Amino acid sequence: MPKESDDLSTLGELGESAVLGRIFPRLPAASAQLLGPGDDAAVVAAADGRFVVTTDLMVHGPDFRLAWSLPHDLGWKAAASNLSDVAAMGAVPTALVVAIAAPADSPISLLEGIADGFRDACGALAPGCGIVGGDLSVSDTLTIAVTAFGDLAGRPPVLRSGARPGDVVAVSGALGEAAAGLRVLFAEALDANGAPDAVLASLVRDRTTAQLTPSPPIADGPLAASAGATSMVDLSDGLAIDASRVARASGVRIDFDRGALGADPDLALGGGEDHSLLATFPPGARLPGGFRPIGTVVAPADDEGNVSVILLDGKPYTVSGWDPYTGWKDSGVAGGSAG
Amino acid sequence: MPKESDDLSTLGELGESAVLGRIFPRLPAASAQLLGPGDDAAVVAAADGRFVVTTDLMVHGPDFRLAWSLPHDLGWKAAASNLSDVAAMGAVPTALVVAIAAPADSPISLLEGIADGFRDACGALAPGCGIVGGDLSVSDTLTIAVTAFGDLAGRPPVLRSGARPGDVVAVSGALGEAAAGLRVLFAEALDANGAPDAVLASLVRDRTTAQLTPSPPIADGPLAASAGATSMVDLSDGLAIDASRVARASGVRIDFDRGALGADPDLALGGGEDHSLLATFPPGARLPGGFRPIGTVVAPADDEGNVSVILLDGKPYTVSGWDPYTGWKDSGVAGGSAG
Structure with a gap:
């Protein structure tokens, strides 16, 4: 597991510019990147004159619980699930853009961990794929929006x-391993009031990998x-x-x-x-x-x-x-x- | 203003499949679309071997209030603000992907209105640009995530x-007209408790256009x-x-x-x-x-x-x-x- 910062500063205390300064160096570079973050938009190579694109939202509540998922897990899973949609067209993933809305009182380590999860998932599952742009916003509900791109290398998409x-x-x-992991969490990682519990989740970590960090x-x-x-x-x-x-x-x-x-x-x-x-x-x-x-x-x-x-x-x-x-x-x- | 449905059914009552069936026909087609919604990913033409990409989140609270913005306004503004980022690179907008997370008890007319706003903004501001894909999810906080693409037509991006x-x-x-509109809303469209008020907002509609539906x-x-x-x-x-x-x-x-x-x-x-x-x-x-x-x-x-x-x-x-x-x-x- 990569080391997250011990800094307890919140996003609201640091402000957007400082947060971006902490996040950018952690993001993986994309081989296809022609122009990266920092301007109004990025520019990405599409060698065969087309690109594959898919988009997905991960929302706290229906899609994940912070008590069960580490920040690193969230970045990993958001990357993995979008990379998989690109791969399912027969395309090689080339780049992601990532927009995150988080409560202003979130610690900076939340975004650092998410960024590291994206980096590690791209490195492990789709080397050469990286993050070319993004957006940061404030929301009461932690939300991760990923758009992923792929290159068909001249082949027709597989429909x-x-x-x-x-x-x-x-x-x-x-097949079924992610769902089995979720069953374990619901069976063994709820507290007495039925709420997701971080300590209990850590005890079943080895049986929930397919759910929290699918590969x-x-x-x-x-x-x-x-x-x-x-x-x-x-x-x-x-x-x-x-x-x-x-x-x-x-x-x-x-x-x-x-x-x-x-x-x-x-x-x-x-x-x-x-x-x-x-x-x-x-x-x-x-x-x-x-x-x-x-x-x-x-x-x-x-x-x-x-x-x-x-x-x-x-x-x-x-x-x-x-x-x-x-x-x-x-x-x-x-x-x-x-x- | 386009006609939204009078149907008071909620997203939760209708379910994803029926909601998609109501939304898809309202979405604008993109000239650059090679493969549209319905598979794991879309395929978009990038004639000059590159594409411009920008992404942006609009979150209820910091970015808009449902009491002030009609659903149609939200789609329009989400389109306009992303099209503008593409244009600022010197590119012609070609396509959008849109992910929306809404409370399950939202009426279907919310998403219909947002879809119509996207359609009308694309038609008015960037003819030929359309929506090639998206995602629907559930969230306590209405969130609209847009990723927009553009074609540089062989020119270098303007940095x-x-x-x-x-x-x-x-x-x-x-210059300043959107902010002036927001001032009007804060000055004249808050109720006695300081909360945004829809009826008061409707009375100042003609002075808030630049804020709610920028062109x-x-x-x-x-x-x-x-x-x-x-x-x-x-x-x-x-x-x-x-x-x-x-x-x-x-x-x-x-x-x-x-x-x-x-x-x-x-x-x-x-x-x-x-x-x-x-x-x-x-x-x-x-x-x-x-x-x-x-x-x-x-x-x-x-x-x-x-x-x-x-x-x-x-x-x-x-x-x-x-x-x-x-x-x-x-x-x-x-x-x-x-x-």
């Missing part, structure tokens, strides 16, 4: 809509594209939900092999936030990187009605899961049931 | 650091670049503060002509949020678009110490202004004083 019957369904990365296989995104992946998606809302998006966009169904989903197939299918990569490959394709087969793409049902597009060992699997507006008071562990 | 002694200092757009001269940014501007900046924190950034980055001083600053030079120098464009041009250059001369770039002082880099009619002008961490409880009308 959700390209899966074809007969394709192999494969995944790279964990998605970013390099496998471009590898999948080069290997001819017909569709790809980042697993943010859970395998069953995200696969159903691929199935609907492609006009197919996806049949998962229960034996390939580990000890707890319902957790693997329902758990969100792994940020693993789900891709489909033509039959017989050699799976690149860390991809392993977990199912098959099958033709759509004759009945176009309200039929499940997700199967488990050939039987319809009912998908349920996360909704940011209706579901945020839940534990985030989406449920599913074989039916 | 803050290029002003040279002898250059003409020129501005396009209003910066976006097209003048690329025009200035083509005309040989040596430096340029977006006036977000006030003329004196933003000009001092140009002066420090360029190693020069800027001498404003009091007679060119209107009836209230202190308001013109101190008021923020106009999002007008301040640029410097070589002596004798023909000023393009709406640019008008308001001062001259002069050589740095012999004494490199703590000297004001901003002059008014040749005399040092003391700069003070907005800081998001220390200043957000103030009215936002930054003060300055001739000294």
Whole structure:
């Protein structure tokens, strides 16, 4: 864990200029940066005349709790989850811009830790990717807004809509481990009043890594594209939900092999936030990187009605899961049931 | 004003999927869009192999009040302020991504209004620019995160650091009008308890347009670049503060002509949020678009110490202004004083 400052000064005491002076030196540089922070805007290289872009908000409450996540965790996860969206297009992440709104009485160490988390996640998961710009603001609710960019290197983007019957369904990365980590936090890191507790969370740290600091296989995104992946998606809302998006966009169904989903197939299918990569490959394709087969793409049902597009060992699997507006008071562990 | 829906359904009642279904059709399309919303990421054209990028958070409380701003105003202003940062590099705005976190009990009309504001601002200020992606989340604090992109069309970006002694200092757009509008709101649109009041705000609507829905001269940014501007900046924190950034980055001083600053030079120098464009041009250059001369770039002082880099009619002008961490409880009308 990198050393954060012991300085207890608050953002409000230091002021924007001093805060920026403390944060800038910690940020990772981007190889694609042509002009970095300090002007009205940055300039980033887009060698093939296009860029991939994705944006995401992490909000205190629904997305994380400060009692459970260290500042370094927050930066790491914000980076990892956005890098994964870029990778899921088959692109190499090139740069991020990051805007943070924090309470004025936050200690400077909060922003230093977040910055270090971004630096370490970029270094570990997407070397060469860095932060080219950002914004600091004040809010009662700690909020981290990340926009991430990627380079397709001349390849077409890998869409959700390209899966074809007969394709192999494969995944790279964990299934259900982030949700299992969240279950541990809800089961073992709430105080007597039901509030998240930092000391209890520290005791279960080794079982919550996949939730707090996921390490998605970013390099496998471009590898999948080069290997001819017909569709790809980042697993943010859970395998069953995200696969159903691929199935609907492609006009197919996806049949998962229960034996390939580990000890707890319902957790693997329902758990969100792994940020693993789900891709489909033509039959017989050699799976690149860390991809392993977990199912098959099958033709759509004759009945176009309200039929499940997700199967488990050939039987319809009912998908349920996360909704940011209706579901945020839940534990985030989406449920599913074989039916 | 565009018609918002009378539907009182909340975001939480509708759920993410239905909310997206209501918002997507209202969003403006971008000419540069190669792949739009609906996949893990979007793909945007960057014809000259680079793109300009800027990001900004608008947070309820420090940046706006729902009692004073209509939803349409919020979308408009979020678009306008980011388009202006792109224009200040000399770039043509091409696309935005927008992430919004709102309380789950917000009516759908809030997001519809914000979307319409983005659409109308893009259409009015930067035709061809549109929204290519976004994110919806839940937060106790309404937060709008915008990242904007621009195309330099082969030109170098216009930086803050290029002003040279002898250059003409020129501005396009209003000076102090946004701050004057905020003064009106604080003076005439607070209720008996000092809280922002919607009915009172509606009575002063005609005097608060520059604050609530600024119309910066976006097209003048690329025009200035083509005309040989040596430096340029977006006036977000006030003329004196933003000009001092140009002066420090360029190693020069800027001498404003009091007679060119209107009836209230202190308001013109101190008021923020106009999002007008301040640029410097070589002596004798023909000023393009709406640019008008308001001062001259002069050589740095012999004494490199703590000297004001901003002059008014040749005399040092003391700069003070907005800081998001220390200043957000103030009215936002930054003060300055001739000294």
